[in-house]
Amino acid sequence: MYLLDLAFAFVGGICIVLTRMVCAKLAERYSIWDSIFVAFFTGSVFAILLFLLSNPTFALPSLARLTPFMFTGGMIGIAINYLSNKVALHISVFTMTLLIFIGQMVTGMVLDWIQTQQLQPLKLLGACLVVVGLYFYTRQNKA
Amino acid sequence: MNKLSSVITGALIAIMIVANGQLAALFGNALANVLVQVIGLMFTCLFFLLRKERFVYKAGIPLFWYLGGIFGVLSVYLNNITFISLGVALTSAVGLLGQSLSSFVIDLLGLFDMPKKSFHFTQLMGLSIIFIGIVLMLG
Numbered sequence: 001m002y003l004l005d006l007a008f009a010f011v012g013g014i015c016i017v018l019t020r021m022v023c024a025k026l027a028e029r030y031s032i033w034d035s036i037f038v039a040f041f042t043g044s045v046f047a048i049l050l051f052l053l054s055n056p057t058f059a060l061p062s063l064a065r066l067t068p069f070m071f072t073g074g075m076i077g078i079a080i081n082y083l084s085n086k087v088a089l090h091i092s093v094f095t096m097t098l099l100i101f102i103g104q105m106v107t108g109m110v111l112d113w114i115q116t117q118q119l120q121p122l123k124l125l126g127a128c129l130v131v132v133g134l135y136f137y138t139r140q141n142k143a
Numbered sequence: 144m145n146k147l148s149s150v151i152t153g154a155l156i157a158i159m160i161v162a163n164g165q166l167a168a169l170f171g172n173a174l175a176n177v178l179v180q181v182i183g184l185m186f187t188c189l190f191f192l193l194r195k196e197r198f199v200y201k202a203g204i205p206l207f208w209y210l211g212g213i214f215g216v217l218s219v220y221l222n223n224i225t226f227i228s229l230g231v232a233l234t235s236a237v238g239l240l241g242q243s244l245s246s247f248v249i250d251l252l253g254l255f256d257m258p259k260k261s262f263h264f265t266q267l268m269g270l271s272i273i274f275i276g277i278v279l280m281l282g
Contacts, residue, residue, distance in 0.1 A: 002228065005224065005225045005228045005229055006225075006229070006237055008221040008224050008225050009221065009222070009225040009229060009233070009234045009237035009238050009241070010237050010238070010240060010241040011217075011221055011241060012217070012218045012221035012222050012225065012234070012238050012241065013218075013237065013238035013239060013240060013241025013242040013243075013245070014241045014242070014244075014245040015214040015215070015217045015218035015221065016214075016218050016238065016241075016242055017241075017242050017245045017246055017249070018211075018214040018245070019211045019212075019214040019215045019218060021211075021249070021255050021257075022207065022208055022210060022211035022214065022255075023211040025208045025255065025256070026204070026208045026209065026211065029201060029204050029208070030198075030201065033187070033190065033191070033196070034198055035211070036187055037184075037187045037188070037191065037198050038198070038209055038211070038212065039211045039212040039215055040180055040183040040184040040187050040212060041184055041212065042209060042210055042211070042212030042213055043180040043183070043184075043212030043213065043215050043216045044177070044180040044181050044183075044184050044212070045212075046180075046212060046213045046216045047173075047176040047177045047179070047180040047181075047216045048177055050173050050176065050216065050220070051173040051174055051176070051177050054173040055171075055173070061169045061170065065169060066169070067165075069162055069165070070162055070165045070166040070169065071162075071166065071178065071182060072158075072159075072162050073159050073162040073163040073166060073178075073179040073182070073183075073219070074178070074179045074180065074181070074182030074183030074184075074185075074186060075182065075183065075186055076155050076158060076159040076162065077159060077179065077183050077215075078183055078186055078187060078190075079155055080152055080155050080156060080159065083148050083149075083151065083152045083155075084152055086148070087145045087148050087149050087152070090145045091145045091146065091149070096149050097242075099146055099149035099150050099152075099153065100149050100150070100152050100153040100156070101153060101235070101239055102150060102153060103149065103150035103151060103152065103153020103154040103155075103156075103157070104153035104154065104156045104157045104235045105153070105157075105232060105235055105236070106153075106154070107153065107154040107157035107158065107231075108157040108160075108230070108231035108232035108234075108235045109231075109232045111157060111158070111161055111231050112230045112231050112232050115230075116230075122279055122280070123232060123233075123279075123280050125276075125279055126236070126276040126277060126278070126279030126280030126281075127232065127236065127276065127280065128276070129272055129273070129275055129276030129279060130236050130239060130272075130273050130276035130277065130280075131276075132272055132276075133268075133269045133270065133271070133272030133273030133274075133275070133276055134239065134243070134269065134273060135269070136265050136266070136268050136269030136272060137243055137247075137265075137266050137269025137270055137273065138269070139265055139269070
């Protein structure tokens, strides 16, 4: 199961690249906001189809367990789309990928620490190596 | 400012993984994905309304370029599954390996109308270091 989860995370990364590529291509012909609108429109249709095809029976959770934060994913997605489209025009892919990853990794570790109250040095070292590896991987594109 | 925006984008991605993961834990992955997409669509429509703009269809664009949302849904779907067992940091790190390798293949083959780029040793070295980093993160 653990290996399957790793495979899912890996494929999730591929999907992120495909989303960025396709949305950026569309934004070239329309505008950034048009591209974001189309992404959420096709995304909504596809998500509803997936929901109907999976198992449309569900129990409404108790209101006490609901928090406003849970519903912010869509809005955060808009901000991510907008920022990455804006920034992509002004800095190199190298710098952008590296900085996004550093922001994601540091925040991810803080959030993991908040949830587990444990800071794992090996995880931190691994994250640093990922950043170094990313530097070498994208250095060629910068040149 | 652009560099700060990139770091903020990364931080937002990590926060979004947590928000979507918590929603999926309550509603199930499929319905959570519907909620994420529909809420995003509603706010985009609100933006169009406030600016008195509207989407005008342009002919001659390949259908595939309109399907970015589908891959977005799949990435949210998969992240929601892995967030619970792997945590945010490891999900991000393994996802990055997927991003790097797929970018590499796109560049190498010139997919999506991108110019072909040749393969360099430093890229292989970089991917190897990323892989070692992820193995360390797995503990």
